[in-house]
Amino acid sequence: MKLFDFSNVKGDLMGGITAAIISLPMGLAFGIQSGLGAEAGLYTAIILAFFAAFVGGTKTLISDPTGPMTVVAATVVSLGLVEHSNSITEAIPLIIATFLLAGLLQIAFGFLNIAQYIKYISYPVVSGFMGGIGVIIIALQIFPLMGHSSPKGVINIFSNIADPISNLNMEALLLGLGTIALIYLLPLISKKIPSILVALLSATIVSVLLDSNVPRVGQIPAGIPMPLFSELSQFKFSDFHLIFVPAITLASLGVIDTLLTSVVADNMTKTKHNGNKELVGQGIGNMLTALFGGFPGAGATMGTVINIRSGAKTNLSGMFKGLFLLIIVLALGGYVQYVPMSVLAGILFTIGAGIIDFKGIRLLLKVPQGDAIILLLTLFVTVFDTLLDAVALGAILSTMVFMKKMSDVVTDMEKEGDLEAFAKKSSISNLPDDLKNRIHVKSLDGPLFFGFADQFREYFKAIEDVYAVMIEMKKVPFMDETGLVTLEQCIKDLQERDIEVYIIGANTAIYQQFEKVGIPGNLIPVNNFFPYISYCAKHLKYKYKNEV
Numbered sequence: 001m002k003l004f005d006f007s008n009v010k011g012d013l014m015g016g017i018t019a020a021i022i023s024l025p026m027g028l029a030f031g032i033q034s035g036l037g038a039e040a041g042l043y044t045a046i047i048l049a050f051f052a053a054f055v056g057g058t059k060t061l062i063s064d065p066t067g068p069m070t071v072v073a074a075t076v077v078s079l080g081l082v083e084h085s086n087s088i089t090e091a092i093p094l095i096i097a098t099f100l101l102a103g104l105l106q107i108a109f110g111f112l113n114i115a116q117y118i119k120y121i122s123y124p125v126v127s128g129f130m131g132g133i134g135v136i137i138i139a140l141q142i143f144p145l146m147g148h149s150s151p152k153g154v155i156n157i158f159s160n161i162a163d164p165i166s167n168l169n170m171e172a173l174l175l176g177l178g179t180i181a182l183i184y185l186l187p188l189i190s191k192k193i194p195s196i197l198v199a200l201l202s203a204t205i206v207s208v209l210l211d212s213n214v215p216r217v218g219q220i221p222a223g224i225p226m227p228l229f230s231e232l233s234q235f236k237f238s239d240f241h242l243i244f245v246p247a248i249t250l251a252s253l254g255v256i257d258t259l260l261t262s263v264v265a266d267n268m269t270k271t272k273h274n275g276n277k278e279l280v281g282q283g284i285g286n287m288l289t290a291l292f293g294g295f296p297g298a299g300a301t302m303g304t305v306i307n308i309r310s311g312a313k314t315n316l317s318g319m320f321k322g323l324f325l326l327i328i329v330l331a332l333g334g335y336v337q338y339v340p341m342s343v344l345a346g347i348l349f350t351i352g353a354g355i356i357d358f359k360g361i362r363l364l365l366k367v368p369q370g371d372a373i374i375l376l377l378t379l380f381v382t383v384f385d386t387l388l389d390a391v392a393l394g395a396i397l398s399t400m401v402f403m404k405k406m407s408d409v410v411t412d413m414e415k416e417g418d419l420e421a422f423a424k425k426s427s428i429s430n431l432p433d434d435l436k437n438r439i440h441v442k443s444l445d446g447p448l449f450f451g452f453a454d455q456f457r458e459y460f461k462a463i464e465d466v467y468a469v470m471i472e473m474k475k476v477p478f479m480d481e482t483g484l485v486t487l488e489q490c491i492k493d494l495q496e497r498d499i500e501v502y503i504i505g506a507n508t509a510i511y512q513q514f515e516k517v518g519i520p521g522n523l524i525p526v527n528n529f530f531p532y533i534s535y536c537a538k539h540l541k542y543k544y545k546n547e548v
Helices: 009-034 038-055 067-083 088-111 114-120 123-140 154-159 162-166 170-189 195-209 237-269 275-291 301-309 316-338 341-355 358-362 369-384 387-413 450-461 481-496 508-516 533-543
Strands: 415-418 439-445 468-475 500-504
Touching: 009 038, 009 067, 009 195, 009 301, 009 316, 009 341, 038 275, 038 316, 067 088, 067 123, 067 237, 067 341, 088 114, 088 237, 088 275, 114 237, 114 275, 123 154, 123 341, 123 358, 123 369, 123 387, 154 369, 170 195, 170 341, 195 316, 195 341, 237 275, 237 301, 301 316, 369 387, 439 533, 450 481, 468 533, 481 500, 500 533
Parallel strands: 439 468, 468 500
Antiparallel strands: 415 439
């Protein structure tokens, strides 16, 4: 088996080069946003792209710093600074350890086959979460666009908004707004133009020619970075409690970000990715990135789409992207220091706007109320609390709404009544009317699960003045433990009132569940189980022939 497919080298090379060109300005911008410096974003864009592609399970995926991952990485950096007296040097061991653990968790997720569960995250949760990320990124650019450093947290930004307005750096603002305008206007002329890169270069050149007095990126380390083993060795295991939750957050967001992008790649290339292999590749890439001073990234939709449209078809494209970006940084890294901070803010502003799911927001008044509430709450918690809490809350609310909907569907599709109502459809004849009126039938349609338990109990409590109850389960595909226990309690309640219980049409899996808890032969006689209502009706005709 070949390790790599060299049948499309030209297309993969073009895809990698194009993706690298697009990645350069975003790497710089996200590096600044992370709090670790522009070089950290470039290290991530180089190292993660190469090794994730080398190992990964999505052939055309491009890995880069992404909005969600950068926002959490910035939180980790802030936490490290708070815990270590605002000294970035002292905070580095904690930061590296957090990023390393995140990568390790992603590898573990890959081996645990976590990828298959991503499809269960509902659209309102993803939409609200991405919308919140977009709002955070946009809010964090308000101060830099006006020529000032941004405070941490959306609340602090808006509570202190008067400060940059009263000390507005007009040159910085014009450069930032010009960057935004170019990014949005150039695609109207030609979508082949890398608008973000053109905007970065144009605005930077203008600022240098005019000798603008604006904050700039400043000098970044030249050459290839060295691994930070000595810094990592200073990490104290007593601080493990500080890194665990942020690491889980990063790993989880990386999983969601990457696998959603993998689905986009599948749709464009008509292929099928290997999600668990991709997570292992992302984990390895993020661990190596952390060791060399970068921060965790993930599969990037923009880079992946551009890569595919440029002709890429194999994993080589992602590796070429990393190598070509490394060459660019080594050759032109000295010029990065002249890039204005407001220009990077303008780039991030457009990225943040692109992340927001405006389609989902426009549909808020048209979708079910429960879905709309989930989207808004997830967005709100993402912006004002933490990303992990937002996803967890959204998932819990989605589950509750789903259970309510399932319960309503099961209730709507149920049928009940005396045997007379089921006589025609079940080919029941020659039964006395008095007997038909004293046999109650409850026909279930759908799963019997915990969301339906209370209604189930209340229904059976209301049954009176009958000889027997038939519970038809032919259309019950499965039953969870709560459903099983509830059914058992209902049967006991009916029997205490001298009402016999008959089970109709239970499938093999459900009957085996009954056997495990001893219902057949103990709670209900084995002879009280029938495949069809008509068979049970004949049995009851002879059983009660002397009572009607």
